[in-house]
Amino acid sequence: MGKSAELLPGTLDLLILKAVSLRPLHGYGVLQRIQQISGDALEIPQGSLYPALYRLEHQQLIAAEWGVSDNNRRAKYYKLSAAGRRRLREETAGWNRLASAMAAALNTTPEEV
């Protein structure tokens, strides 16, 4: 496991949306997927995932459905709703704008001012 970064506030929701946008996942799967796609760089406290999932479900950005897991147990699967997809697109764009702006700002050399 490499060095893990603290999660910025508000980014967990975006990460969850991204994770379930690839394919429907149960809660544990969401956690694993985020760790996988972030290259294990992001550490998410186990317990904090569920309130976020419930909040997103309440906002109807994701939809839940009961299904059967790989090891044949009943599990709740989350998938992205249309509103969620829209939100993901907007937030991703916003995030990228912010990231490039930050990068540009931080890379500024004295000569460029």
Place this chain on the structure above:
Amino acid sequence: MLRRLRSLFRVLTSRRDFEEGMSGELRFHIDQLTEDLARSGVPRQEAARRARMEFGSLNAVAEECREARGLNPFDELIRQLRHAARWLRKTPGFTATALMTLAVCLGANITIFAVVDSILLRPLPFPEASRLVTVFNTYPKAGVDRDGSSIANYYERRGRIPAFAAVAMYSYGTAVVGEAGSIEREEITRVSPDFFSTLGTGPAMGRSFTDEETSDQTDKIVILTDAYWREHFNADPQVIGKQLRMDGTWNTVAGVLPPGFRFLSSAARLYAPLPSRPEDRSSRQRHSGGNTRQMIARLNPGATLAQAQAQIDAQNATLEADDPQAKMMADAGFRSVVASLHADHVRSIRPVVLWMQAGAMVLLLIGGVNLTNLLLIRASSRLKEVAVRQALGASRRRIISEAIVETTLLTLVGGLLGLVAGAGGIRLLSVLGADRLPLGSDIAFDARLACIAVLGAIAMGLALAAPVAWFSLRGHMTVAIQSETRGGTPSRAAQNLRHGFTVAQIALAMILLTSAGLLGLSLERAMAVSPGFRPDHVLTAQIAVPWNRYPNWPARLAFNERLLNGMARQPGVSAAGVVNNVPFSGNSGKSAATVEGHPRLPGESPRGHYSYGVDGDYFAAMGFSLLEGRFLTADDSRRSARFCVVDEDFARYYWPHGSALGQRLFVGSEAATGAQSFTVVGVVSAAKQAGLTDQTAQGAVYYPYALRTDDKLFLVVRTSIQPESLGLALQKTVRQIDPELPVTDIRSMDTRIADSLVAQRSPALVASVFSLIALLLIAVGVYGVLSYAVAQRRREIGVRMALGARPDQIRSQFLWRAIRLLAAGEMLGLTGAWLTGRAMRTLLFQVPPLHAATFTAAAGVIGVVSVAACLLPAHRAARVSPMEALADQ
């Protein structure tokens, strides 16, 4: 927002599923984590422990999830509701008292509000009903306040008053409907062609009347109400064009009105054209409204009553310019008044209804004060608990919301009980005759009323929570904790508040009781008024004698003769007579008479008098006393001599110093030739026509029946037996003479008089019921407050007793305290009662608003009840055992 509410609603409706799903999901996560850890080589038990550790507190996560789902406020509410319910169950005595108080007070308000709502608040059932007005002629100086409108008025105003979009006439009446031999009598309203278009609600099927259908020959058509159509035509869709026999002639059905059509309080199920002759429409007949024909109009959008009134006044002035009668009408104070149709229809009942609502509100206030006191007592017993909880971090918001949940739960349950009580009250009202009030038959218990009642209960809950919350949070936690632990004397502020409420309660009860007393006294005084004849043992009935069956005088007189002879043969009958309009018939139309040798002085208005046509032994049957001369007899109607009898009031007005006998008078407002005069042959006692509380000495003239008649008559029979028992014999007698004549309105004279007092009786009755409840409430209130004071000071009393105080000293100390409160409350109440009495003067009859005996009696009754209520607690105080009281804490 809406989406979230929907999602919340889904979760709330399947709350159990939500909880199960959530715990299943969280368990699944921990199991998966355990398995992954185990697979990576951690021993199974260690893996399970580590998974639980990493996950954190299950409860905390679950709580956060619930919050994320927006469930927290609801959980909190449910917790508080449970708590409040447990609290109410734990103190059944308090809960029962509070619920009974609420049920009675809210029930009374719901009942009366149902009346206010249906009579005053709900608009008439027509589109834009606020634009509907009525126009009537008034001649106040002649003693004629309302004279309807004339056909001439209608034709003069139609299309000529810019403020009116439409003008129409109507006239109530009855008709015998059905095949020959039928005596089924239907109420029928005769209307001008534009009646339905003025109301804005026309026939649902068929057509309305036309302008051509307004003469005696062309008016043989009829419009049915939905109810009549269903009942008598089996809801036949082909009914248009069918024939209906009315008063012996065939009428063509032109239309059917929509379901629920109802004009004001009329029970008419048939509508026919209002016919008139060309001479009725001429300007000479302008003042012949006679209060049987009424005008309605619809204001143009944007037009006001004042504009319409100004335009009517202007038109009247123009028309009167070339009217020979103008001078006399002006002397009579003639005016045409424009008034809102709804307001005008309910004007007589409006103050009564509003006063009853005010009484109910006072009752609610007394009950509310009672509850507040009881709740404050409870709150002070929990003051310590609240202070400790606040010290432990309970927020003020939480304390307030708890108070609100508790009181609102109480008032909601009380409100539901009140709805039951109100439904009962509404039924009781209809037994008392409320459906005879204008628009009274619409009084009903419906969803609208229930909603308003529930909202009212919630509002009351919030109102009750305010003092409780204020009291609980009144700072000084440490003081509360300390004072209560020491079991010392109660805080001054709380005690003052409770005492203030008790004083207010007694004052309000005082107002209710005196009002009830004043109204009851008015009723008693009204009932004591002599009607001017002897109403006992008199049976009266109305018989319609249509002109087309009895077209001339000999035929009509012959019918009377057979009728009177038939009745005279019945057992116990001592006298029988016929009159065109019996006193207390509900019709008090007046007409003019002119006395020979009494020219109207300048400025003196022509006078309207009651005028009657009598046959048979009418005066003897009614029990009039003869003051001078002789009665009219049956012979007078059958001779060419023109005699009349006048009453005391009439004689006193025209011949204050001499005898009325031998004087001559004329029918109408102008003296005619000598041959048309009537010679006065007798003076009788003055009878009340409109009601016992009728104060004006209107004067009356009794003419021989042949010269003064309508198409219906009243039969009056004096009997030595119970008058009602003669009813069947009366109907049989009429049937033997003519089976087609309907007999209606069979009532004893006593019943007529009693029925006429409904406007006095119902407020008096309602006020008495309210007063009784108020007395009960103050008894409960005083008892509660004093009991609490005794319980709270047990310790102090114990100490004093131990130091040698005598029990009767303790007892009188508490009694004196109660009496001081009582005196303050009664003083305050006296002032309020005096103001109330003055304000409701219109409802009083021969009773001054400041009636010493009533006030004293009310003060006495309240005094006795309150002192009785504090005897038990005072006695209990005197029996406190010093040992027990000191050992208590």
